[in-house]
Amino acid sequence: MILGASTFVEGVDNAFIFILGISFFFLIGITLTMIIFIYRYNQKKNPKATQVKDSVTLELTWTIIPLFLVLGMFYYGYVGWIPMKTPPDEGIEVTANARMWSFNFRYENGRVSDKLYVPVDTAILVNLNALDVLHSFYIPAFRIKEDMVPGLTGNRTWFEATKTGTYTIFCSEYCGLQHSYMISEVVVMEPDEFWAWYEDPDAMTPEIPDDANLALLGRQIVERNGCIACHSLDGSSIVGPTFAGKYGETITVITGGQEREIVYDEEYVVRSIYDPDYDISVGFRPGQMISYEGEISEAEIDLIIEFLKSLNE
Numbered sequence: 308m309i310l311g312a313s314t315f316v317e318g319v320d321n322a323f324i325f326i327l328g329i330s331f332f333f334l335i336g337i338t339l340t341m342i343i344f345i346y347r348y349n350q351k352k353n354p355k356a357t358q359v360k361d362s363v364t365l366e367l368t369w370t371i372i373p374l375f376l377v378l379g380m381f382y383y384g385y386v387g388w389i390p391m392k393t394p395p396d397e398g399i400e401v402t403a404n405a406r407m408w409s410f411n412f413r414y415e416n417g418r419v420s421d422k423l424y425v426p427v428d429t430a431i432l433v434n435l436n437a438l439d440v441l442h443s444f445y446i447p448a449f450r451i452k453e454d455m456v457p458g459l460t461g462n463r464t465w466f467e468a469t470k471t472g473t474y475t476i477f478c479s480e481y482c483g484l485q486h487s488y489m490i491s492e493v494v495v496m497e498p499d500e501f502w503a504w505y506e507d508p509d510a511m512t513p514e515i516p517d518d519a520n521l522a523l524l525g526r527q528i529v530e531r532n533g534c535i536a537c538h539s540l541d542g543s544s545i546v547g548p549t550f551a552g553k554y555g556e557t558i559t560v561i562t563g564g565q566e567r568e569i570v571y572d573e574e575y576v577v578r579s580i581y582d583p584d585y586d587i588s589v590g591f592r593p594g595q596m597i598s599y600e601g602e603i604s605e606a607e608i609d610l611i612i613e614f615l616k617s618l619n620e
């Protein structure tokens with residue numbers, strides 16, 4: 308049984324073990340009966356077959372026993388499921404945004420993070436928001452999995468972690484080419500540690516030391532946001548155009564149906580990130596990339612630009 312760390316673990320595991328136990332009981336029981344029958348009723352030992360007909364006892368037995376077994380499965384499934392569907396009124400609200408192929412998490416104070424940070428022993432109410440296609444929010448250690456459907460409002464799930472630590476979040480709905488890269492983490496912390504993280508204003512606009520490697524910081528933003536799933540760094544085209552050797556070049560784009568030449572400069576990069584469908588790079592499809600407005604700040608875009616410049620060297 309994989310490690311469990313939420314209040315749902317017991318309910319889900321009970322149902323799982325109950326069903327698994329019954330399955331094993333019958334697997335072994337039926338196999339043994341078959342083997343015994345093959346031996347006892349083979350042609351040498353039992354040359355003439357007996358017809359068994361109209362045995363009320365037998366029919367009642369194989370109706371009533373399975374009835375109670377499946378009702379038992381229903382019972383364990385139901386009591387495990389009900390708490391998942393009845394979130395408490397009080398809790399920390401987080402919005403999980405899914406896009407091809409990354410997650411991010413927005414807190415009520417505006418804080419955005421690529422990992423889900425939560426305090427232990429506290430109800431977390433997660434609003435599930437898919438920006439492009441179907442995704443699914445799956446935390447095996449918490450035994451929760453809920454589809455994220457584009458356009459569906461009011462779609463939420465909740466959990467209460469019972470152990471500090473770091474657990475994997477998967478997207479469990481095949482959502483395109485780089486679906487397998489769509490992984491994140493939930494970090495369960497002691498409450499005071501969490502609130503320090505939550506309220507830390509420095510962490511929202513991190514100060515950049517003078518001697519920092521800006522291109523490297525830019526690269527981290529690009530990696531953290533999953534841009535690399537669509538934009539290569541080696542000159543090849545994936546879903547979108549490569550980042551390599553582009554900055555400062557003149558490229559051809561389609562703007563409002565008209566082809567035009569444009570310089571790949573700061574203004575172009577900012578617009579491409581906030582309003583990706585405004586200019587479409589020739590040879591690529593609109594609607595693939597979704598705006599990062601409100602998710603990537605202008606200061607972060609400056610760092611991304613430093614990174615793009617460094618790819619020309």
Ligand SMILES: [Cu+2]
Pocket residue numbers: 405406407408441442443478479480481482486489
């Ligand atoms: Cu996905």
